Amino acid sequence: MTREDLKNQAIDYLAGKVTCKGFTEAVTDYLEGRQSFLLWLRFQMHLGLCLGCRTYLRQMRQTIYTLGRLPEEPVPPAVRDELLRRFRTWKSR
Amino acid sequence: MLGRGKRAVLPQATPRSSGTTRDEQGLLVALRGGEEAAFASLVERYHGSLIRVALAYVSDRSVAEEVVQETWIGVLEGLDRFEGRSSLKTWIFSILTNKAKSRGVRESRHVSFSAIGDPGDDSNEPAVDPSRFVASGFWVDHWASPPHPWDEETPEKRFLTKEGGIYLEKAIQALPPHLRQVLVMRDVEGLGSKEVCGFLEISEANQRVLLHRARAKVRQALERYVNGEIPQP
Ligand SMILES: [Zn+2]
Numbered sequence: 001m002t003r004e005d006l007k008n009q010a011i012d013y014l015a016g017k018v019t020c021k022g023f024t025e026a027v028t029d030y031l032e033g034r035q036s037f038l039l040w041l042r043f044q045m046h047l048g049l050c051l052g053c054r055t056y057l058r059q060m061r062q063t064i065y066t067l068g069r070l071p072e073e074p075v076p077p078a079v080r081d082e083l084l085r086r087f088r089t090w091k092s093r
Numbered sequence: 094m095l096g097r098g099k100r101a102v103l104p105q106a107t108p109r110s111s112g113t114t115r116d117e118q119g120l121l122v123a124l125r126g127g128e129e130a131a132f133a134s135l136v137e138r139y140h141g142s143l144i145r146v147a148l149a150y151v152s153d154r155s156v157a158e159e160v161v162q163e164t165w166i167g168v169l170e171g172l173d174r175f176e177g178r179s180s181l182k183t184w185i186f187s188i189l190t191n192k193a194k195s196r197g198v199r200e201s202r203h204v205s206f207s208a209i210g211d212p213g214d215d216s217n218e219p220a221v222d223p224s225r226f227v228a229s230g231f232w233v234d235h236w237a238s239p240p241h242p243w244d245e246e247t248p249e250k251r252f253l254t255k256e257g258g259i260y261l262e263k264a265i266q267a268l269p270p271h272l273r274q275v276l277v278m279r280d281v282e283g284l285g286s287k288e289v290c291g292f293l294e295i296s297e298a299n300q301r302v303l304l305h306r307a308r309a310k311v312r313q314a315l316e317r318y319v320n321g322e323i324p325q326p
Contacts, residue, residue: 019233019235020226020234021223021235024221025219027220028308029301032301052239052240055241055242056221056239058242058243060308064280065248066252066253066315068280070281071258073141074141080136083136083162084133086165086169087129090172
């Protein structure tokens, strides 16, 4: 076995068998940092080669970003007044 | 406008996992001292979030409003006893989730978590439609029809408009209950992974599965929206 073969074998082992399907199923583990270093490395290598999975990851991030920016409904004035009334009652307890 | 303490873009375990923040300590002192403005600002800050989380538990709007009302009363009743071991925010949400859970049980709409994995929760459903991957051969399970990139401004331009927001809210409401609860608490309200596991009494691994399914479904819904597969109003 040549040096080159050995090198290729090592790379094959590190790269593992990451499929796009596998990546889409593990993307939350990846984002939450809940993976072994080896698996993380395999995903990095896969992402480097795969535009589809890079896009998927990017869209997941955009989805999470969007969810975190949904506007909250305002407090209805009547509810606010009622709650403040309760606060005054509580205060004079 | 008061900030809601949202997280940054990337989902990560919250760095501040326990204890009240400085900002909250000041607020607590003011609340205990009976300062109405402090309570008003607390209501401003959390009322909308509480309604949203309540709606993830009980589908009836008026029931959700009652649960939030009860939560605020619970906050007032517990204020003197609150020891600050968790953040004020976590404590308020724990009151809410307890009330929402018991209300859900009373209305028998609350599904117990032993039902995880039931078809209703779609826990075993793949994140991406299998037909989008190559079915066999050397490239098996690699993209056959990969997603089309959204441009960088898409979230603001498409989803955070009035129409987009309504569509997204509908997509969230359409999620099975447990997926919805995890997604709303983690991604919309920015609560930490540990806290959410505590509220739902589930393991972190379980939570990640639910969060993953939920995010995958919402991404898919947004993709349909971008691709114009949904009749846009
Ligand atoms: Zn891929």
